Amino acid sequence: MDYEKPGPVEENWRDAISSIEEIIDDARNGRMFILVDHEDRENEGDLVIPAQMATPEAINFMATHGRGLICLSMPGHRIDALGLPLMSTNNASRHETAFTVSIEAREGVTTGISAYDRARTVAVAIDPTKTGADIATPGHIFPLRARDGGVLVRAGHTEAAVDISRLAGLNPSGVICEIMKDDGEMARLPDLIAFAQKHNLKIGTISDLIAYRRRHDNLVRETAQRSVTSAHGGEWMMRVFTDQTQGAEHVVLSMGDLTDPAPVLTRMHAMNPLEDVLGIGEGHAGDLQGAMKLIAAEGRGVVVLLRDTAMKLDLDEGGSPQILRQYGLGAQILAALGLHELTLVTNSPTPRVVGLDAYGLHIAGTRPIPKE
Known part of the structure; x- marks a missing residue:
């Protein structure tokens, strides 16, 4: 996937937000995208790609251009199948993000930190034929436990990544990474729009995903x-x-x-x-x-x-x-x-x-x- 080819330039920042249908279509075709909470100038954003499509190239792009922590969002039943305990049983983080212990593929990796090794770890973790015996802890991939019910229960990037992958007909898991600017500050919506245009990525919102799911699901x-x-x-x-x-x-x-x-x-x-x-x-x-x-x-x-x-x-x-x-x-x-x-x-x-x-x-x- 060519992430260096510039995309269309939108004059109005609101026009830079893609529909959830477009985001799901990109996910289905293995394209990375950006998710923000809402169409608000102060929003931060995450790079997201379905875990099934997380190639070494995609992991390297996240590490090089996203610069944030690379995490693997998975549904609770998969976290349980791998036997991964939460990093903290008393979650006092600001957004109550459900981190588990970090992981590594037990076989097929070297140091575990390379883009290839992290992509390998992701592939093993989401493979339904693999068990906890195929995973070692600690490691260089940080799993996140998505809430059952997705964004209709918790409006987080963790749940959104799982929901979009599921709606795209893929393994219900996603790799996410926060986007930071060159100076280390978090990128806000104007920065994210410039980033998306530079790398030809679409931007979607969790708010739109909630509205989309409300039209199709009632919990x-x-x-x-x-x-x-x-x-x-x-x-x-x-x-x-x-x-x-x-x-x-x-x-x-x-x-x-x-x-x-x-x-x-x-x-x-x-x-x-x-x-x-x-x-x-x-x-x-x-x-x-x-x-x-x-x-x-x-x-x-x-x-x-x-x-x-x-x-x-x-x-x-x-x-x-x-x-x-x-x-x-x-x-x-x-x-x-x-x-x-x-x-x-x-x-x-x-x-x-x-x-x-x-x-x-x-x-x-x-x-x-x-x-x-």
């Missing part, structure tokens, strides 16, 4: 509905949504007319029995009850009780705004309720949520939870 469905009375706010409509990835049931409590276009008070609450039932915890005990009482006082709003503690739209109290990715099932539930404009009930700063617009949702603001 949540409503399985029960009834009216309930709570000590925290009185009468609520309770709905149960079941997600198709793990079979978990998520409870939604709603009050008032949700069809009104005005922003809806919304509490996205990751269930924690110690805090929510026993009142144990620093800062967050009582947040659920406080949010319910606030919504009841307003007479209109929604509380979504998520069974997965990673799926939340708030941070520790006093934390700084950050990019959130692991919210997809909650966003699908809100979309299923017909919501569009949200006022988050939280004591955290307003987060930037990757791909939220793909669900037709917008965070209009926040409301703090009163402390008793």
Whole structure:
């Protein structure tokens, strides 16, 4: 593949974004592409190629021009088949990226760091006929565990690489590498457009991929509905949504007319029995009850009780705004309720949520939870 042949020059940076259909077609044909979160000037980007197509030439291009860490995104079942433990069981990284221990092909490599050796390691790792016995640790390839459900669960490059490879009819795994500038700073969208034009690569967005998958996949469905009375706010409509990835049931409590276009008070609450039932915890005990009482006082709003503690739209109290990715099932539930404009009930700063617009949702603001 000739990555040195310049591509077309786009005058408007928005015109430089390709459709997901075009990205999938390039993936199917073994072409590398760039993925960003959204059409935003401050976005960083990753080089991505389906792992099945990761030749030594492609690995060398990533190392030479991308300059970031070269990683291998794989679905959880393949990670488990290889017996790869997570690098850390207590993931405190900013984006909660699920790194496993690094790997090397046990046979057919020398030092392991060459482009040929890393391509060989990738090929062995994704080969369904190979097992953990064919892999050595540590090594020079860094596997990433993609969440089941892909970008509809976590809006990350890890999941996007797996999703696009699967949609292209290839092995559901991808090799990704962050793109840095010559000075070592991360490349932003204007830099990425120039990079893409120089090397004749397409740029796609995770937000568009989420929208594409929403047109074809639905990971949540409503399985029960009834009216309930709570000590925290009185009468609520309770709905149960079941997600198709793990079979978990998520409870939604709603009050008032949700069809009104005005922003809806919304509490996205990751269930924690110690805090929510026993009142144990620093800062967050009582947040659920406080949010319910606030919504009841307003007479209109929604509380979504998520069974997965990673799926939340708030941070520790006093934390700084950050990019959130692991919210997809909650966003699908809100979309299923017909919501569009949200006022988050939280004591955290307003987060930037990757791909939220793909669900037709917008965070209009926040409301703090009163402390008793």
